[in-house]
Amino acid sequence: MGQLDMWSRGVDTRFVRAVVDRQAYAQLSTAQVAEPEAFAYWREMICATFVRLAAEPVVGGGFSGSIEHVAVGDVELSTVVAAGQHVRRTRALIAEGADEFLLASIQLGGRGRVEQDGRVALLSEGDMAFYDSTRAYTLHFDDPFRQLVVQVPKRELLPRDTRRLTARSLGAGTPGAVVATFFRSLAETARTGPGSGSILVPHAVGLLAAAAAYSGQLAPDRPAVEAMARQRIMDFLHHNLADPGLDADTVARACSVSRRTLYRIVGEDGVAARLRRLRIDRACSLLLADRRRPVAAVAAACGFESESGFFRAFRTATGQTPADYRHPR
Known part of the structure; x- marks a missing residue:
């Protein structure tokens, strides 16, 4: 029996499965066991978090790894940090369960390769690839790496036949880059509590479907197209809110959408109202992050043309002045 088939000889996965509750947040680490048991425990961790897998380390001894897992509705997000390894989903392991998931690996650090359906996707930081x-x-993973793994039941996604979209690298200049940014933000939000980000689940599934359609060179359905357009618009607003001259025409041109589509996505109040909310949210963060930073500097960093205009907008939105928000009485 080869080392890749040794998952069944490792530690019983029932303990870790009890920790990885698919409705809750969980942290797992090989630091919880003695070094000689680290990789056996790691196999237990990845089988419990994802699906049944065989694995072998790249080098013997000194292995370490951790998984931070959170479920947001049917979307599961797992941040994996580990030493080099090779992981395999075999036909025998598939036959033992009824798991049907589409997974996407988003590379956060290091390099990796995904092989499926006769293709190989090379992943460097910022890239993503699907597998079924x-x-x-x-x-x-020939060296230490960091990944965010997104896992969704296949029943939630179209197309159901994924053979054309797996093991294709999606990086800069593709919808994969937009989707990767969104899921990194969603994982950060979800860490604050099990219910955090639940309202974004339909949007998350739509974005994943759009990236999957692009990967398979298929025509995405309308919800997927709108999910991608919405994320492009929101990313553009977040990245450019410090520009006081930002307006609807600029956003529509930059995101390649019509004004009608733009207003359908941002809501009836329009771009100006959405920008104002984003700017106030950014200002709240900046006011607390550096309590010595001048209010005028915060206003400028958030796209307000004057300190007085920032003061009025902030008080209308929060019921407080910037100074009172920063130093509550």
Whole structure:
């Protein structure tokens, strides 16, 4: 029996499965066990968090790894930090369960390879690739790495036939970059509490479907197209809110959408109202992050043309002055 088939000889996965509650936040680490048991425990961790997998370390001894897992509705997000390894989903392991998931690996650090359906996707930081739990696949990490793994039941996504979209690298200049940014933000939000980000689940599924359609060179359905357009618009607003001259025409041109589409996505109040809310949210963060930073500097960093205009907008939105928000009495 090869080392890749040794998952069944490792530690019983029932303990870790009890920790990885699919409705809650969980942190797992090989630091919880003695070094000789670290990789056996790691196999237990990845089988419990994802699907049944075989694995082997790149080098013997000194292995370490951690998984931070959170479920947001049907979307599962797992941040994986680990030493080099090769992971395999075999036909025998597939036959033992009824798991049907589409997974996407978003590379946060280091490099990796995804092999499935006769293709190999090379992943560097910022890239993502899909793979399907119902068919054999292999993940290679020759060195230490960091990944965010997004896992969604296949029933939630179209198309159901994923053979054209797996093991294709989506990086800069593709919808994968937009989707990767969104899911990194969603994972950060979800860490604050099990219910955090739940309202974004339909949007998350739509974005994943749009990226999957692009990867498979398929025509995405309307919800997926709108999810992608919405994320492009919101990313543009977040990245450019410090520009006091930002307006609806600029946003529509930059995001390649019509004004009608733009207003349908941002809401009836329009771009100006959405920008104001985003600017106030950014101002709240800046006021607390550096309590010595001048209010005028905060106003400028958030796209307000004057300190007095910032003061009025902040008080209308929060019921407090910037000074009172920063130093509550």
